[in-house]
Structures are given as C-alpha cells and as structure tokens.
Amino acid sequence: MNDGPLVAVTGATGFVGLHLVAALARQGARIRILSRRQAEPELWRGIALDVVPGSLEDTPALERLTAGADAIVHVAGLIKARDRAAFLRANRDGTRAMAEAARRCAPGARFIAVSSLAAREPQLSDYAASKHAGEQAARAVYGNAPDRLVIVRPPAIYGPWDRETLAIFKAASHAMVPVFGSGRVAFVHVADAADALTRLALGAGAAGRYALADPNPAGYRMTELLGAAARAVGGSPRFLRVPDGLLLAAGQASTAWGRLSGRAPIFTAGKAREMLHPDWSVAPDEALPSTVYRSTIGIAEGFAETVAWYRAAGWL
Numbered sequence: 001m002n003d004g005p006l007v008a009v010t011g012a013t014g015f016v017g018l019h020l021v022a023a024l025a026r027q028g029a030r031i032r033i034l035s036r037r038q039a040e041p042e043l044w045r046g047i048a049l050d051v052v053p054g055s056l057e058d059t060p061a062l063e064r065l066t067a068g069a070d071a072i073v074h075v076a077g078l079i080k081a082r083d084r085a086a087f088l089r090a091n092r093d094g095t096r097a098m099a100e101a102a103r104r105c106a107p108g109a110r111f112i113a114v115s116s117l118a119a120r121e122p123q124l125s126d127y128a129a130s131k132h133a134g135e136q137a138a139r140a141v142y143g144n145a146p147d148r149l150v151i152v153r154p155p156a157i158y159g160p161w162d163r164e165t166l167a168i169f170k171a172a173s174h175a176m177v178p179v180f181g182s183g184r185v186a187f188v189h190v191a192d193a194a195d196a197l198t199r200l201a202l203g204a205g206a207a208g209r210y211a212l213a214d215p216n217p218a219g220y221r222m223t224e225l226l227g228a229a230a231r232a233v234g235g236s237p238r239f240l241r242v243p244d245g246l247l248l249a250a251g252q253a254s255t256a257w258g259r260l261s262g263r264a265p266i267f268t269a270g271k272a273r274e275m276l277h278p279d280w281s282v283a284p285d286e287a288l289p290s291t292v293y294r295s296t297i298g299i300a301e302g303f304a305e306t307v308a309w310y311r312a313a314g315w316l
Contacts, residue, residue: 002048004028007201008065008106010056010098011075015162016114016154018043019194020075027198034065034076043161056094062101069106071201074098075114077134079127079164080264087130095134099141110148110207112200113138117155117186117211117280124277125270135209150200151209152288155219155280159190159302160309164266169307169316172229177237179226180247183278184219188212189297189306196293205292211282214295214302219281225299232303233316248272 007024011017012033018041024031025047032050054061056076066072076098078090095113102111115131118124122132135151142149158165171177196212199205213219220228223239230237251272258265310316 002028002030004030005070005202006030006032006068008032008034008069008072008102009075010034010065010073011077011114013037013041014075015159015164016157016190016193016197017075018161019159019190020073020197021047021049023191023194023198024201027202029198029202032065032069034061041161056090056097059097059101062097063105066098066102066105066109069102069109071110071112071203072098072102072106073112073114073197073201075197077114077131080266080268081126082258082262082264084126084129086264087126088133091127091130092133092137096137096141099138103141103145107145108148110150110201110203111138111142112150112152112197114197115151115153117153117282118274119153121274121277124273125268127270128274147207149207150205152197152200153209153211153286154193155186155188155211155213155282157188157190157193159306160313162190162306163315165306166310166315168225168229169233169303169310172226172237173233173235173316175235175237176240177226177230178242179222179239180242180244181222181276181278183276183280184221185225185280186211186213186217186219186282187225187299187302188214188295189302192295192297196288196295199293200288205289210288211286212288212295213282215298217282217284217287219279220299228299228303231300232307244276247276 007029022043034052052065081087118128119131122129251269254265255268
C-alpha cells in the first residue's frame with residue numbers, strides 16, 4: 001500500500017496536469033484529483049488515482065478534494081475566455097475557492113497556485129489581469145499563514161499533448177513565416193515544469209513566488225524560436241516581419257469575431273499586446289532557486305521531442 005504524501009490536484013486532465021500527475025506518481029505520491037469527466041490518458045497507465053467528481057464551483061467537492069492532503073497543486077484555470085468576467089470567474093474566483101477549501105480542510109498543507117508569467121503585467125490583457133487577481137486572492141486567504149503558500153509563474157509551456165503551441169511548429173513548416181515583436185520570451189518544457197511543481201508539492205524549497213524557465217531564462221527572440229521550430233520540423237523558412245500595428249489590428253478583429261460568434265479565441269487584442277511585450281525573460285531574483293530545481297531541457301532537444309510526439313499522434 002502506498003503511504004506516500006497525499007497531493008490534491010486541480011486541472012489534472014489539462015495539458016500541464018496530465019504531466020504533473022505522472023511526475024507525482026513517479027515520486028511515490030498518493031494522488032487525488034478533481035475532474036468533471038472520466039479521463040484515462042496513456043500517460044496515466046498504471047497510476048492509482050482517487051477521483052473527486054466536481055468543479056471549482058462545487059464547494060463540497062473542493063472540501064473532499066483537499067481533506068487531509070499534504071499539498072494542494074491548483075493548476076486549473078482558463079487560458080482563453082469570452083470576456084474578462086469569464087476569466088475572473090475561473091482564474092480569480094476559482095483560486096479563492098480552492099484556497100479557502102484548503103485552509104478549512106487541510107490547514108497544515110502547502111498550497112501551490114500555478115499562475116503565469118503574464119501576471120507580472122496585468123494591464124496587458126484580461127488573462128493577465130485574471131492571473132494577477134488569482135495570486136492576490138490566494139494571498140488574501142493565506143494572509144495569516146504565508147509559509148503555506150507557493151505561487152508559481154511559468155512562462156510559455158510546450159511539449160506533448162499541447163495544442164496551443166502546436167501552431168508554432170505548423171507555422172515553421174511553411175516557406176514564409178511571419179515574425180512579430182522584438183522582445184524576448186522565456187519557454188519551459190512541460191516535463192521540467194511538472195518536475196518543478198512535484199518537488200514543491202513534496203516539500204522542497206520555501207514559500208514564496210517563483211518563476212520557471214528552461215536552461216535559458218533570458219529567453220528567446222521570435223526568430224530564434226521559429227528557427228529552432230523549423231529545424232525540428234525539417235523546414236527552412238524565410239521570415240517576414242509583421243508590423244506591430246498589423247498584429248494589434250488582427251487581435252482586435254479576432255476579439256470582435258469572438259464576440260459575434262460567441263466563441264473564445266486564443267488570439268485576441270490582449271494576446272497581441274502580450275506577444276509584443278518586450279520582456280518575458282525570467283530574472284535571477286524571480287526564478288525558482290537551483291537548489292530546489294534546475295531545468296535540463298533546452299528548446300533544441302525539447303522541440304525535437306515535441307515534434308516527434310506530434311507526428312506520432314497524427315497532429316503534425
């Protein structure tokens with residue numbers, strides 16, 4: 001019988017959550033997840049899970065999820081939504097509800113809130129504002145127990161099972177690839193992100209707020225990212241510089257289309273502003289200390305592995 005620490009996870013069936021559950025299992029943790037639906041992905045084969053049916057709006061389910069847990073990793077959240085109110089309901093109010101349940105039902109547990117590097121600049125987009133608000137909500141709940149709260153700000157995360165960054169690899173396979181902005185963007189492979197969260201869940205490090213990054217926390221310019229993606233897919237594209245104003249106009253058009261169609265596009269005016277922000281690098285004073293965790297997967301290796309998985313899965 002597994003007598004490892006009990007870790008409760010939200011967002012387990014999402015991209016990062018899939019890998020986090022597998023990483024926790026490899027380290028001998030007992031795992032309890034909150035899930036709206038049954039999920040048995042290949043990555044979880046052989047893993048024993050305690051599944052609590054429910055959602056972030058279901059207080060009794062959150063209490064069952066957190067009861068007796070040694071750590072709670074709150075991954076659930078929205079990366080696209082129809083409007084700011086929807087983002088706030090999920091990313092602020094959902095975080096508050098989880099933190100309150102954890103404080104009631106597992107007062108001695110470590111609470112790990114997975115935010116985003118975008119929370120550093122809440123004025124840029126509804127998404128960024130909602131992630132920043134989620135951090136504030138968690139801090140408000142843990143105000144008298146700050147030693148129990150860890151906030152993690154990952155940058156762009158990529159890897160197997162991710163549908164959002166798939167667009168980068170599809171674009172890089174074309175003869176002509178649009179390039180926008182002149183800033184730097186940190187990236188991290190999902191396996192590295194999952195391992196970092198696992199170490200924190202199992203008690204490594206101190207409470208606080210930390211950012212994640214790959215072995216190059218200074219980040220990459222867009223031409224570097226697309227060049228690495230092109231090499232991974234076997235392409236050799238030419239780059240076409242897109243004026244900032246054109247990208248912003250496209251974001252506004254996509255936002256308007258989303259409102260008219262009732263859909264939630266990932267690319268919006270806010271996302272365009274995020275994409276044009278000059279600095280999404282991770283400074284040394286922000287980073288998770290290397291004594292706790294050190295990333296090992298750079299984009300050359302990580303992109304090659306991700307492309308191989310996409311092709312095997314028929315996505316690329």
